[in-house]
Amino acid sequence: MDAIDLLLGRVSPAQLAEPGPGAGQLEKILAAGARAPDHGRMQPWRFLLIEGNARERFGELMAQSLRRREPDAPAGKLDAERKKALRAPVIVVVAAAVKENPKVPEVEQIVAAGAACENMLLAAHALGFGGFWRTGPVAYDAEVKRALGFETSDSIVGIIYLGSIAVAGQPKPAETQAVTRRW
Ligand SMILES: Cc1cc2nc3c(=O)[nH]c(=O)nc-3n(C[C@H](O)[C@H](O)[C@H](O)COP(=O)(O)O)c2cc1C
Numbered sequence: 001m002d003a004i005d006l007l008l009g010r011v012s013p014a015q016l017a018e019p020g021p022g023a024g025q026l027e028k029i030l031a032a033g034a035r036a037p038d039h040g041r042m043q044p045w046r047f048l049l050i051e052g053n054a055r056e057r058f059g060e061l062m063a064q065s066l067r068r069r070e071p072d073a074p075a076g077k078l079d080a081e082r083k084k085a086l087r088a089p090v091i092v093v094v095a096a097a098v099k100e101n102p103k104v105p106e107v108e109q110i111v112a113a114g115a116a117c118e119n120m121l122l123a124a125h126a127l128g129f130g131g132f133w134r135t136g137p138v139a140y141d142a143e144v145k146r147a148l149g150f151e152t153s154d155s156i157v158g159i160i161y162l163g164s165i166a167v168a169g170q171p172k173p174a175e176t177q178a179v180t181r182r183w
Contacts, residue, residue, distance in 0.1 A: 030167030
């Protein structure tokens with residue numbers, strides 16, 4: 001696929017399904033993430049793979065996080081939260097592990113980790129898979145970070161769901177006029 005068509009054609013799918021990317025494909029997707037622009041070669045990104053049964057443990061973490069935020073959440077809502085982890089065969093949690101650096105402020109390390117997320121989505125798209133980017137309150141929950149083995153000072157910048165496209169998303173035109181000006 002032409003690279004520009006690839007960039008303009010990426011869209012979040014409405015629904016993902018098995019199979020997910022295989023080991024070699026996943027390696028390429030992660031490598032694309034790790035080729036994101038990175039001021040000072042700090043490699044601020046950290047990738048956590050959640051596949052198979054580990055997704056159920058992740059779903060449980062998400063439900064516990066919701067229960068902490070909403071102690072009276074009904075069982076159905078907690079269950080829906082739990083099931084979010086089963087929306088895709090492969091989940092990559094992307095965090096920025098920010099380090100003090102006189103030339104590379106925190107914001108640059110965080111956007112580099114964000115660029116890694118987009119590179120992964122594009123690589124998945126190039127390989128014929130779909131992916132969508134999520135965060136939500138769970139990403140900012142210190143207990144969740146701890147349970148996933150991150151430092152609480154790390155920033156979870158993306159929960160990337162990857163799989164085969166079961167229901168395609170609606171392609172949206174790229175709108176540049178309202179956000180671009182010449183100076
Ligand atoms: C940092 C970040 C976090 C996001 N978190 C969520 C989220 O938690 N829930 C959601 O519905 N969309 C979230 N999105 C937006 C979707 O991933 C997606 O980009 C948006 O729905 C537009 O669809 P598109 O990717 O097809 O253009 C997030 C996007 C970014 C960049």
